[in-house]
Amino acid sequence: MRYGITHFKDLLGGEGYSWTRARSAVLTVLTTVPRPLRAEEIHRALRDPRINLSSVYRALRLFESLDVVQRVELGEGAARYELADDYRDHHHHLVCDACGRIEDVAACPVEAAGLTRHIRKRTGFAVRSHVLELFGLCRTCRRVTG
Amino acid sequence: MRYGITHFKDLLGGEGYSWTRARSAVLTVLTTVPRPLRAEEIHRALRDPRINLSSVYRALRLFESLDVVQRVELGEGAARYELADDYRDHHHHLVCDACGRIEDVAACPVEAAGLTRHIRKRTGFAVRSHVLELFGLCRTCRRVTG
DNA sequence: TTGATTTTGCAAATTATTTGCAATATCTGC
DNA sequence: GCAGATATTGCAAATAATTTGCAAAATCAA
Numbered sequence: 001m002r003y004g005i006t007h008f009k010d011l012l013g014g015e016g017y018s019w020t021r022a023r024s025a026v027l028t029v030l031t032t033v034p035r036p037l038r039a040e041e042i043h044r045a046l047r048d049p050r051i052n053l054s055s056v057y058r059a060l061r062l063f064e065s066l067d068v069v070q071r072v073e074l075g076e077g078a079a080r081y082e083l084a085d086d087y088r089d090h091h092h093h094l095v096c097d098a099c100g101r102i103e104d105v106a107a108c109p110v111e112a113a114g115l116t117r118h119i120r121k122r123t124g125f126a127v128r129s130h131v132l133e134l135f136g137l138c139r140t141c142r143r144v145t146g
Numbered sequence: 147m148r149y150g151i152t153h154f155k156d157l158l159g160g161e162g163y164s165w166t167r168a169r170s171a172v173l174t175v176l177t178t179v180p181r182p183l184r185a186e187e188i189h190r191a192l193r194d195p196r197i198n199l200s201s202v203y204r205a206l207r208l209f210e211s212l213d214v215v216q217r218v219e220l221g222e223g224a225a226r227y228e229l230a231d232d233y234r235d236h237h238h239h240l241v242c243d244a245c246g247r248i249e250d251v252a253a254c255p256v257e258a259a260g261l262t263r264h265i266r267k268r269t270g271f272a273v274r275s276h277v278l279e280l281f282g283l284c285r286t287c288r289r290v291t292g
Numbered sequence: 293t294t295g296a297t298t299t300t301g302c303a304a305a306t307t308a309t310t311t312g313c314a315a316t317a318t319c320t321g322c
Numbered sequence: 323g324c325a326g327a328t329a330t331t332g333c334a335a336a337t338a339a340t341t342t343g344c345a346a347a348a349t350c351a352a
Contacts, residue, residue, distance in 0.1 A: 018298055018349050039340080052301050057340060073219050077309090078339060094271045103271065107264060110278070113255035124285030125240045125249065131221075132256070132278045139270030164318050164329055185309080198332050203309060223340090224308060 002087050005031065008068065015066060021048070022055040023062070035102050036072040036080030036093070074102075074133060092132045098141035105134070148233050151177065154214065161212060167194070168201040169208070181248050182218040182226035182239070220248075220279060238278045244287035251280070 008027050009019045017023075029037070029045045037045070043056045060081050063069035068087070072080040074095055082088065090111075094103040109132075110116065116127040154173050155165045163169075175183070175191045183191070189202045206227050209215035214233070218226040220241055228234065236257075240249040255278070256262065262273040 013350095016298095020299060020349070022300070050301085054302080054341075055300055058299080061341090071221060073221060075217060075219060094265065094269065094273070096271075097274065103269065105265060105269070107259075107261060109255035109259035109261045110280075112259045112261075113253075115253060115255045115258075115280075118253060119240065119251060119280070123240065123249065123251070124288065125242075125280075126282045126288050127240070127280045128243065128282040130278065130280045132276065134256075134261075134265070134271075134273045134276045136272045136274040142270065142272050159319095162329095166318070166330060168331070196332085200310075200333080201331055204330080207310090 011066065011068070017062065022051045023059045025051060026056055026059040027063070027068075030069065030081065030083050031087075034104075036074075036082040038076075038078045038080055040078065042081070072133075073131075092134060094138065095133060095135050096138040096141055097135055098137055098144075101138050103138065108132070157212065157214070163208065168197050169205045171197060172202055172205040173209070173214075176215065176227065176229050177233075180250075182220075182228040184222075184224045184226050186224065188227065218279075219277075238280060240284065241279060241281050242284035242287055243281055244283055244290075247284050249284065254278070 005024070005027060009024070012019055012023065025046045025048055026042055029042050033045065039053065039056050039060060042060075043051070043053045046056070060069060064071060064081075067084050069081050070084045072082060072093065074080065074093070089106065090108055091104045091106050092108060094105055095101075110130050119125050119127055151170070151173060155170070158165055158169065171192045171194055172188055175188050179191065185199065185202050185206060188206075189197070189199045192202070206215060210217060210227075213230050215227050216230045218228060218239065220226065220239070235252065236254055237250045237252050238254065240251055241247075256276050265271050265273055
């Protein structure tokens with residue numbers, strides 16, 4: 001991770017938010033596990049029965065508004081959350097349709113193809129962010145499932 | 147649209163499904179309106195009070211399983227649905243953060259950058275499909291909001 | 293440490309979507 | 323076109339993820 005946990009403490013303090021047990025714990029999980037997690041999974045990973053699931057949701061919502069965390073939707077019904085690009089290098093996901101495993105890919109075709117500029121010129125739309133998820137079969141499942 | 151509505155009737159029949167009022171009506175809306183719609187919006191557009199919202203959901207789920215319709219998730223809470231690529235040329239969406247307007251873009255950087263092959267070579271993951279949504283400010287909102 | 297302010301736990305509310313089941317529409321063979 | 327077999331629908335109730343109200347507890351600032 002690019003910054004230590006105290007960075008987040010300072011960031012929250014600077015924005016007028018308290019540094020609480022729930023927020024700290026959620027961030028510790030997110031900086032430790034390198035893949036997008038569901039609120040439920042984060043809650044379980046806290047291993048602190050004092051912290052309620054709704055506090056996890058509240059923390060995630062706050063972090064999202066502060067661009068500390070970004071939401072990832074893979075069409076599973078529940079959203080996933082991971083550290084935002086500023087803290088984790090821009091990347092995308094390879095989602096295996098067979099086993100559900102999620103890998104990261106650093107390659108970004110939106111940048112590579114200069115798509116933002118192309119769109120700006122052709123349509124006047126100013127792209128600020130994008131979401132790209134790739135679905136298919138991971139190496140392992142490809143061998144088995146075909 | 148690339149095929150008439152009777153194409154879908156034949157397709158459903160061929161798969162052993164009935165051609166019903168609800169299914170026909172939902173497809174008429176989807177082939178008419180050129181942007182991804184929520185189940186609720188589709189239901190309203192039917193203008194047939196006999197058709198229940200749950201039938202719209204059931205029809206959408208069936209169409210999705212038959213690759214007639216594809217789900218679009220823009221982080222709004224509710225999913226949107228549009229005709230699948232086979233019936234509508236592959237495209238992506240420009241979603242305006244300010245006014246919510248959704249435009250299509252034909253340009254696909256995943257194809258342009260040869261990302262699928264790159265990933266296959268480097269990781270062994272076989273990409274079958276992808277989801278790309280672009281967020282930002284449309285030409286109109288850019289003038290106003292900045 | 294203390295009082296003022298935020299945040300939390302808990303339970304209940306919301307919202308999108310799904311489901312059970314009896315009633316109805318669609319389809320198939322005549 | 324009709325009857326019976328089968329598939330689908332409407333409706334109401336169930337789910338599942340997420341949000342919220344509120345009193346109690348934690349955090350902050352002096």
